[in-house]
Amino acid sequence: MSVKNYDVIIIGARVAGSTLAYELSKAGYEVLLVDRSTFPSDILSTHNFFNNSVAMLREMGVLEQLLQTGTPMYKRAYIQMDDMVVDGAFPEVDGETHCLCVRRKYLDQVLFRHACGQERVTALEGFRVTELLYQGDTVSGITGIGRDGRVEQFTAKLVVGADGRNSTIRNLVNSERKMAVPTDFASYVGYFSNFRQEGEPCVEFYKIQDKIAIVFPTSDDLVVIGIMFPLQDKEWSEKLRNHPETGLRELVDKGFASTTFPERLREASLDEPIKGLLGYDNDWFQGMGPGWALVGDSLSFKDPAVGQGMHDAIYGARLLRDTLAETSDWGTNWSQMADQYQTAMESKMMSRYHLACQTTKNTPVTPEQSMVNQLIGSSPEASQAFLGIYNYANEPELLQMTIMQLLQAGAGLEE
Numbered sequence: 550m551s552v553k554n555y556d557v558i559i560i561g562a563r564v565a566g567s568t569l570a571y572e573l574s575k576a577g578y579e580v581l582l583v584d585r586s587t588f589p590s591d592i593l594s595t596h597n598f599f600n601n602s603v604a605m606l607r608e609m610g611v612l613e614q615l616l617q618t619g620t621p622m623y624k625r626a627y628i629q630m631d632d633m634v635v636d637g638a639f640p641e642v643d644g645e646t647h648c649l650c651v652r653r654k655y656l657d658q659v660l661f662r663h664a665c666g667q668e669r670v671t672a673l674e675g676f677r678v679t680e681l682l683y684q685g686d687t688v689s690g691i692t693g694i695g696r697d698g699r700v701e702q703f704t705a706k707l708v709v710g711a712d713g714r715n716s717t718i719r720n721l722v723n724s725e726r727k728m729a730v731p732t733d734f735a736s737y738v739g740y741f742s743n744f745r746q747e748g749e750p751c752v753e754f755y756k757i758q759d760k761i762a763i764v765f766p767t768s769d770d771l772v773v774i775g776i777m778f779p780l781q782d783k784e785w786s787e788k789l790r791n792h793p794e795t796g797l798r799e800l801v802d803k804g805f806a807s808t809t810f811p812e813r814l815r816e817a818s819l820d821e822p823i824k825g826l827l828g829y830d831n832d833w834f835q836g837m838g839p840g841w842a843l844v845g846d847s848l849s850f851k852d853p854a855v856g857q858g859m860h861d862a863i864y865g866a867r868l869l870r871d872t873l874a875e876t877s878d879w880g881t882n883w884s885q886m887a888d889q890y891q892t893a894m895e896s897k898m899m900s901r902y903h904l905a906c907q908t909t910k911n912t913p914v915t916p917e918q919s920m921v922n923q924l925i926g927s928s929p930e931a932s933q934a935f936l937g938i939y940n941y942a943n944e945p946e947l948l949q950m951t952i953m954q955l956l957q958a959g960a961g962l963e964e
Contacts, residue, residue, distance in 0.1 A: 555581045555671070557873075558691055558705040560678050560718050563592070563653070565845025565862035566711030567660035571609060572870040574667035581703055582664055583693070584712075587674040589658035593738065593824050595775070595853040597650040597752070597765050599940035600624070602860040604643035605867075611663050618655045620768040622647035625751035626936055629808060631758070631914065633922035635932045640942035648752070648940075650765040650773065676701075681708065681721050681841075687880070688722065688840030706879055709842045709869070711862075714829065716847035724843060725835040728902075732852060733911035734761070734777040736826045737789055737797055744772040744817035747809065754854075759911050760804040761854055771820060776800060777854065779911045780828055793823035831905050836894055837872075837887035844869050848894065851905035856939060861898055868893045900945055904938065924955055931955060 557573055559566045562584035570582040586592075598606060603622075606612040616622075624647045628635040639648060665672045675696035682690035682704060690704035710718025746753070746766065753764035761777040776797055778785050788796035802811045833849045836842060845862040872890040876882045914922070925931045925948075934951045937943040 552690070552702050552704050553581070554690075555579045555703065555705040557581070557707045557709060558583070558703055559709045559711050560584075560691070561710065561712035561716075561845070561847070562586075562588070562661050562664070562672065562674070563657045563711070563713075563845075563862075564660060564859060565847070565866055566709075567657070567664040568609070568863045569709060569711060569844055569866035569869060570664040570670050570672075571660075571667055572866055573873070574664070574669040576870055576874050578669060578873070580667075580670045581673070581705065582661075582670055583673040583676040583678065583691075584661075585675065585677040587696075588661045589654045591652070591654040592657070593826065594653055595856060595858055596653050596656055596767070596773075597648065597856050598859050599642075599648050599856065600639055600645040601642040601940040601942070602863060603647065603649050604645040605860075605863045606649075607645070609663070609863075611659050612649075614659045614663070615649065615651050615656065618651060618768050619770075620649060620651040620655070621750050621766050622649050623750040623752065623766055624648060625749055626754070627747075627751050628754045630754075630756040630922055631919065633919075633926040635926050635935060637929070637932050637936065639940050640933055640937045642940050642942050650752075650767045652768040652773075655768055678717055681718075683840075686839055687883070688838075707840060707842060707873070709844060710847040711844050711866075712847055714846040714850045716843065718841065719834060719843055719847050722838060722841045724838070726832055727835060728831075728833040730831045730906040730909060732829055732831065732909040733779055733781070734852075734909065735780050735782075735786060735789075735828070736853065737776045737793065737823055738825075739774050739794070739797060739819055739823040740767070740769075740771045740821045741774055741814070741817040742771050742820050744774075745813045746772075747813075753810070755805055755808055755810060757805050757807060760800070762801065762805055762810060763854065764810075769820075772817075774814070775853065778804070786827075789823075789825065793825070794819050797823060831902065831909050833895075833902060835887070835891065837883070837890045839883045842869055842890065849898065849902060851902055852909040854908050855901060855905045857898070857901045857905065860941070861901075864897065865894060868897070901938075904945070921952055924952060928955055 556578040678693040680692040755762040934948040
């Protein structure tokens, strides 16, 4: 049996995988891109791009195709955490002012076709990887089953797992799990039509006591609504498991009664079955080893409430491309490359990972934190620094510094 050889084989052809295939092709590598699914297809996932990530979509040449789906853009955030309200536009990043929450059935199809259109990319849909090939201790290829039931093998200098939170490749190489923080929340997601937003389109985020709700305007004239509540709350778990729509609406009515959200949800219609995610870990794995690498959720999964998954998939693919391009002889430099890739990923994304780990725990708000939240909501400067954390307009340290300056100014006035 003849075995086709590539520079890189990528397992998983959604956001991280297709982006990586595109980037590696542009860098001159021969790529095999495979996915067990076929496209278009949907998947349970957050799918929001803050404006910093919209800039990367534009650079890739796919933004106009995504906008042709009719998905609305937005630049405003309305955030209410108990008594604190932030209502404003995300800071501009790389010339981009607007964000985009395009459904995965459109997003993944556009990115996959864009990758397939590159001259050095070969793609296989409906191909399930079953084993890895090795030369000594180094991964050298894959074995899998195609849609026709045939077993095929392919070899490469590098095999990349871009196959999501429950990565097959990560499990096969036994990547070291460096950090893991389990969530305290259950999450349910639904797509609704005729949901009325107040003012211009925006992302809405509510955290009222121990419950969280997030609303994004998305494709097909719908909004996607995510609801989170403590896993230990057996009453709500039972209601949403047995009667998802009725349970979700009842939870919103009771948990967010201090907002206008319940009233507007009552006017909306559920368009597709509600889906749930009952528990997950915020984790971070070793990202590279001899003959293998991980990217996207395969490397690090973060609480969906912080909305970093799409950014990390695209940016991580670029960092992996840069790591590979800087070394011509991969075979004798795996350790050095692994350190470089891990350091680059952690330097860029670790602060948002820690933010996700804080968000994912059901920790009561202290009086001190409540005071800080009020300060953020009352100060335009602090509000902008707060929003800027999510789209990388600034680092969390800027918000901390702004809060300290406001506290010092307040203390000076009291004197």
